[in-house]
Amino acid sequence: MITVTEALDRLFALATPLAPETVPLAQAAGRVLAREATARRDQPPFAASAMDGYAVTDAAAGDSLTVIGESAAGHGFAGPVGPGQAVRIFTGAPVPEGATRVVIQEDTTRDGDRITLQANLDAPTHIRPAGSDFRAGAAIPAPRRLSPSDIALLASMNIAEVAVTRQPRVALISTGDELVMPGEDPGPDQIIVSNTFGLAALLQDLGALPRMLPIARDNREALRSVFGLVDDADLVITIGGASVGDHDLVAPVLAELGMEQAFHKVAMRPGKPLMSGRFGQATMIGLPGNPVSAMVCGHVFVAPVIRALLGLGAAPAPRRSAPLAEPLEANGPREHYMRATLGPDGITAQGRQDSSLLSVLGQSDALLVRPVRDPARAAGEMVEYLPFG
Ligand SMILES: Nc1nc2c(c(=O)[nH]1)N[C@H]1C(S)=C(S)[C@@H](COP(=O)(O)OP(=O)(O)OC[C@H]3O[C@@H](n4cnc5c(N)ncnc54)[C@H](O)[C@@H]3O)O[C@H]1N2
Ligand code: MOO
8 A cells, every 4th residue: 555645646647737728807716827927017106195185395284385286086186286385185196296295184274275284293194105016017926826815916917817727627426326416315225425515615615627427326337427428527536436345346447448547545544445547638536435535535635636737736735733632542554634623722633533424524623644653642742734724
């Protein structure tokens, strides 16, 4: 059996970044910027007022000035402002030539076209210099998953379209005679398919485009026909049928269909029967059927593969550290991803770790990672974990 690190390396060798495409800015949120974007203008493009008040030059407390015009946002004042003069100005408006500060209107009294400045004036000039946010040519580096803040910045830079990596198309195939869809009427020996839904949600979060194919029944013919629907997927994920039982047919059927296997079985818990390979143009990942195993492998393998396809680099899922709130027994020969909760005293492994327990997964905040043959650990020792979300 190979290690988790070796399995990830083999997956990264299969998952090369997808090509860029151009999308309108309004559709770019959550997409991965494929090429550096550069500002097409300065912001603000002119010295702008930060307040409503009066633009003045070299004025002092107590001065009395004549108001000679107005500068509003979108409509600047054409001429200069000189000694003894003031221009009524509003937030965001261009500061007239010659003005050295904006006096906020609360610090003035007005009588007709005359204003008097109060005894105590604000220290700030209330002027935002041209280009004080960014200059033309300022860059947003790629690759980067675009956040709402990035979208606002790109808009401000006058960038109407951006080059983003194409979203990975992912075909999801659940296998098993026992499975029916949520809302259907299960027979006495049947259960409801859950992994496909959990993985589709995870994939959407990661910025991929999941597509659920029909459930494949546990026979070669059914599997072959569902694999025939894979179409142009970049990643094919099967769930279940990965182990060694008589009905675990995913590996033999894919071998018949020409899949080049990269590995089968990883020294981890849960998730041991994981498999992968190249299936036509697509990367294939075969997840174990136990619901928690499938979701754990989703976080440990599928998420890094999606990030690699999106051009975000080939790296394992990011880890953090926390002290143990309660002691742990020694770990065995497989890397153990324990469902765990985070609290004020640190991280606590859940009492029940069976890989069928979705209720326990739902109450967990993280996967506590136990290295192979990690010795027993006392409360307070630092451990690594993968946070959910
Ligand atoms: N003799 C051995 N038996 C098993 C081994 C082993 O090494 N030797 N490995 C165990 C481990 S670990 C796992 S994990 C499971 C995985 O087996 P499969 O990938 O073949 O999964 P299935 O047998 O098809 O299903 C297991 C379990 O999960 C349920 N399931 C399957 N798909 C779904 C789905 N989409 N949604 C919800 N639940 C699903 C299925 O009904 C079974 O209960 O094998 C062990 N056995
Ligand atoms: O590895 Mo299985 O995935 O333990 O339940």
